[in-house]
Amino acid sequence: MIAPSILSADFARLADEVAAVQGRADWLHVDVMDAHFVPNLTLGLPVVQSLLATTDLPLDCHLMIENPDRWAIGYAEAGSYNVTVHVEAANDPVMLAKNVHAAGSKAGLAIKPKTPLEPYLDVLKHYDTLLVMSVEPGFGGQKFIAEVLDKVRAARRLVDAGHLNLVVEIDGGINRDTIEQAAEAGVDCFVAGSAVYAADDPARAVDALRLQAENSKR
Ligand code: DX5
Ligand code: ZN
Numbered sequence: 050m051i052a053p054s055i056l057s058a059d060f061a062r063l064a065d066e067v068a069a070v071q072g073r074a075d076w077l078h079v080d081v082m083d084a085h086f087v088p089n090l091t092l093g094l095p096v097v098q099s100l101l102a103t104t105d106l107p108l109d110c111h112l113m114i115e116n117p118d119r120w121a122i123g124y125a126e127a128g129s130y131n132v133t134v135h136v137e138a139a140n141d142p143v144m145l146a147k148n149v150h151a152a153g154s155k156a157g158l159a160i161k162p163k164t165p166l167e168p169y170l171d172v173l174k175h176y177d178t179l180l181v182m183s184v185e186p187g188f189g190g191q192k193f194i195a196e197v198l199d200k201v202r203a204a205r206r207l208v209d210a211g212h213l214n215l216v217v218e219i220d221g222g223i224n225r226d227t228i229e230q231a232a233e234a235g236v237d238c239f240v241a242g243s244a245v246y247a248a249d250d251p252a253r254a255v256d257a258l259r260l261q262a263e264n265s266k267r
Contacts, residue, residue, distance in 0.1 A: 050075035051255050051262075052109050052218070054242035055100075056091065057189045063096070064103045066246065073252040076109040076130065078220070078240045083114035086138050087187035094123050101128045109178075109240075111159060111220065113186045114138065118145050125152035133157030133180050133218075136169055146175040157218070161186060166200045170207070177215055178238070179204055183231070184221030189242040193222030198234040205235025228258055229265035236262075 053074050058066035067077060079097060084090040101108060107130030112121055117134035118141060124132045125148075132154045139145050139158075146156040157178035160166065162185060173179060181200050184191035197219075207213040219236045224244035231239060241258055248254035 050216075050238040051245075051259050052076040052078040052238055052240045053245040053251065053255060054078040054080055054189065054220070054240050055246070056080040057242035057246035059246075060092075063100065066251070067100065067104045067106065069251045070245065070255055071104060071106055073255045074106060074245075076238065077104060077106040078109045078111060078242075079129075080242075081110060081112045081114060081124075082187065085115045086135065087113045089187045094120075094127060097124060097129065098127050107131070109133070109157075109218075111157075111180065111240075113159075116140075121145060122148050122152050125149045125154035129154050131155040131157050131178055133159050133178060135159045135161065135186070136172070137161055137164060142169075142172045143175050146172075159186075159220075160200070162194045162197050166203055170213070173213055173215065178218050179213075179215050180218045180220055180240075181236075182221055183219050183223070183227075186221075190247075191222055193224075193227040195227075195230065198230060201231065201234040201236055208235075223258070225257065225261060228261050232262040232265045 082089045082091040110124045110129045149156040155177035158176045159180035216237045218238040220240035223241045245254045
């Protein structure tokens with residue numbers, strides 16, 4: 050699956066930018082930043098509500114915020130398909146996942162590049178997606194950190210063995226030069242910001258990334 054990140058889109062033309070990948074993207078990745086958990090400020094629930102009213106694409110909300118235990122549920126209640134929180138910020142990630150599910154969304158757990166996977170294997174049993182960050186969260190257009198692929202491989206093995214049941218998602222620096230190694234490591238869903246929205250034709254960029262990922266998995 051390909052999830053274009055609107056962080057790299059033109060925020061003054063968001064509806065058009067979303068329409069440009071409608072029918073080609075699988076999910077629409079929405080980066081919510083609060084200028085506390087990360088040193089950047091983007092958008093919040095009112096913009097997500099407007100996006101939900103303008104597109105049929107499933108919204109994949111990536112909350113890079115402090116106290117997600119308090120705020121995540123609003124994004125679920127609004128109708129997001131998946132709400133992802135950072136394990137580094139969550140106080141009670143198991144309860145948080147239960148609350149998000151009760152509000153009608155899938156729940157995702159994100160881990161920063163230096164955060165290990167092993168301490169969270171029991172927590173991840175409550176989650177539908179694992180978002181492996183392949184850049185430090187906060188900004189688009191950064192360089193891919195290939196070392197995180199060890200965590201992707203470990204998660205892939207656990208899913209294939211039936212120990213976890215989740216979508217393995219990767220976020221940061223995914224482009225035509227990096228998507229093949231991520232696909233080979235076992236990623237299911239690729240977030241791509243600048244690789245999609247800096248392209249002349251975002252829809253064709255989505256198709257090209259998908260094709261590359263499919264070919265390298267064979
Ligand atoms: C970064 C965000 C990413 C960002 C990726 O903190 O979580 O979703 O949009 O942008 P690229 O694909 O340009 O690295
Ligand atoms: Zn993101």
